[in-house]
Amino acid sequence: MTTFSKILSKTDTSKALSVPTKYLKYSLPSFNGGHAVSFQAMDESGFVWTFKCSTRKIGHPKPVLSKGWLAFVRNKKLKVGDKIKFSVLDPTAAVPSYGVQAEKVQAEKVQAEKVQEEKVQAEKVQAEKVQAEKVQAENVQAEKVQEEKVQAEKVQAEKVQEEKVQAEKVQAEKVQAEKEVKIFGAIFGYSPITAPSIP
Amino acid sequence: MTTFSKILSKTDTSKALSVPTKYLKYSLPSFNGGHAVSFQAMDESGFVWTFKCSTRKIGHPKPVLSKGWLAFVRNKKLKVGDKIKFSVLDPTAAVPSYGVQAEKVQAEKVQAEKVQEEKVQAEKVQAEKVQAEKVQAENVQAEKVQEEKVQAEKVQAEKVQEEKVQAEKVQAEKVQAEKEVKIFGAIFGYSPITAPSIP
DNA sequence: TTTTGAACCTGTGAA
DNA sequence: TTTCACAGGTTCAAA
Numbered sequence: 001m002t003t004f005s006k007i008l009s010k011t012d013t014s015k016a017l018s019v020p021t022k023y024l025k026y027s028l029p030s031f032n033g034g035h036a037v038s039f040q041a042m043d044e045s046g047f048v049w050t051f052k053c054s055t056r057k058i059g060h061p062k063p064v065l066s067k068g069w070l071a072f073v074r075n076k077k078l079k080v081g082d083k084i085k086f087s088v089l090d091p092t093a094a095v096p097s098y099g100v101q102a103e104k105v106q107a108e109k110v111q112a113e114k115v116q117e118e119k120v121q122a123e124k125v126q127a128e129k130v131q132a133e134k135v136q137a138e139n140v141q142a143e144k145v146q147e148e149k150v151q152a153e154k155v156q157a158e159k160v161q162e163e164k165v166q167a168e169k170v171q172a173e174k175v176q177a178e179k180e181v182k183i184f185g186a187i188f189g190y191s192p193i194t195a196p197s198i199p
Numbered sequence: 200m201t202t203f204s205k206i207l208s209k210t211d212t213s214k215a216l217s218v219p220t221k222y223l224k225y226s227l228p229s230f231n232g233g234h235a236v237s238f239q240a241m242d243e244s245g246f247v248w249t250f251k252c253s254t255r256k257i258g259h260p261k262p263v264l265s266k267g268w269l270a271f272v273r274n275k276k277l278k279v280g281d282k283i284k285f286s287v288l289d290p291t292a293a294v295p296s297y298g299v300q301a302e303k304v305q306a307e308k309v310q311a312e313k314v315q316e317e318k319v320q321a322e323k324v325q326a327e328k329v330q331a332e333k334v335q336a337e338n339v340q341a342e343k344v345q346e347e348k349v350q351a352e353k354v355q356a357e358k359v360q361e362e363k364v365q366a367e368k369v370q371a372e373k374v375q376a377e378k379e380v381k382i383f384g385a386i387f388g389y390s391p392i393t394a395p396s397i398p
Numbered sequence: 399t400t401t402t403g404a405a406c407c408t409g410t411g412a413a
Numbered sequence: 414t415t416t417c418a419c420a421g422g423t424t425c426a427a428a
Contacts, residue, residue: 400428401428402426402427402428403425403426403427403428404424404425404426404427405423405424405425405426406422406423406424406425407421407422407423407424408421408422409419409422410418410419410420410421411417411418411420412416412417412418412419413415413416413417413418
């Protein structure tokens with residue numbers, strides 16, 4: 001079981017994403033005796049998200065994605081009925097490599113709401129981004145500088161750039177246009193959390 | 200020994216960066232019986248670099264940064280005599296957190312060469328970026344899309360944004376202007392490579 | 399196919 | 414003796 005899909009429930013979008021125990025067991029990084037792991041995942045647009053997957057300490061595990069999940073939901077504007085999908089991209093890699101897709105329903109409605117909603121929620125979303133994990137914050141800062149270089153050199157290096165980054169970008173934009181929030185990417189780091197908990 | 204500096208030798212810039220055995224022992228992630236580890240580091244601009252540190256299988260270890268190092272050298276246009284510095288940012292962190300700085304000598308000369316060199320090497324550098332590790336590539340692609348959102352929302356969310364991302368951006372640009380290629384950042388993932396080797 | 403450069407591997411001389 | 418710069422080799426993959 002290297003993948004799992006689910007339709008978001010109300011709890012999923014308002015509290016935490018409940019995760020199938022099987023998926024947790026086979027595909028998420030080891031808990032190493034702890035009750036939670038933090039891991040970072042990159043969405044299709046390359047943005048790094050940090051989630052914490054935690055289980056109950058007593059009784060049956062009931063794993064959920066807690067910290068980081070709601071920020072993700074809000075950023076992607078996911079609603080009840082939207083579908084998300086986690087998958088392991090490269091089962092052979094030393095560091096696990098996951099993918100996750102989110103597919104919105106009611107695309108037209110969302111499209112219509114977009115203009116208004118974007119303005120209303122802009123500050124919230126922005127605030128969340130800033131408050132995001134250190135790694136995420138650094139990435140953003142990072143790429144702002146990087147962006148300038150890439151952009152500058154892009155003009156005369158289009159041929160090469162086209163092949164990968166550009167191609168992926170076009171694809172990503174296309175997806176955006178269709179109002180699907182498809183995301184996938186690779187985890188490139190995770191920190192096991194032992195006993196009580198770590199921020 | 201949580202830090203090491205060295206002036207780049209000819210071999211360092213043309214083959215691989217030789218790493219002091221002491222630094223390897225105390226500061227790099229465990230080899231876990233293997234002869235190499237891959238790890239990712241972020242430079243000051245937030246760009247993620249993947250390096251492989253490998254040792255010899257027979258005889259003395261003679262650790263070097265091999266894969267990924269030359270791409271770094273070329274991208275930063277490092278030459279013989281330039282100085283680099285690795286340091287552990289947070290020795291207490293569960294996942295090791297490193298920093299690395301590179302300081303160029305002959306700043307004026309480099310400055311003068313810049314216009315010409317930039318044009319000549321633009322394609323090379325660009326090509327390297329595209330060929331960079333998957334994570335790196337995704338980051339770039341990522342932030343191209345992300346950039347648009349951030350940029351769009353930035354206008355009305357400046358107050359919050361200024362505090363962190365913007366502040367760091369200004370600082371980063373300043374360093375660039377001084378023609379120093381200062382880089383530092385945190386490793387947020389590493390993959391131990393066991394026996395023969397893993398891609 | 400050929401070619402080039404990166405990555406990979408080890409021997410050796412020098413400090 | 415040990416550590417490191419450098420040489421010289423092979424392998425591999427992309428151009």
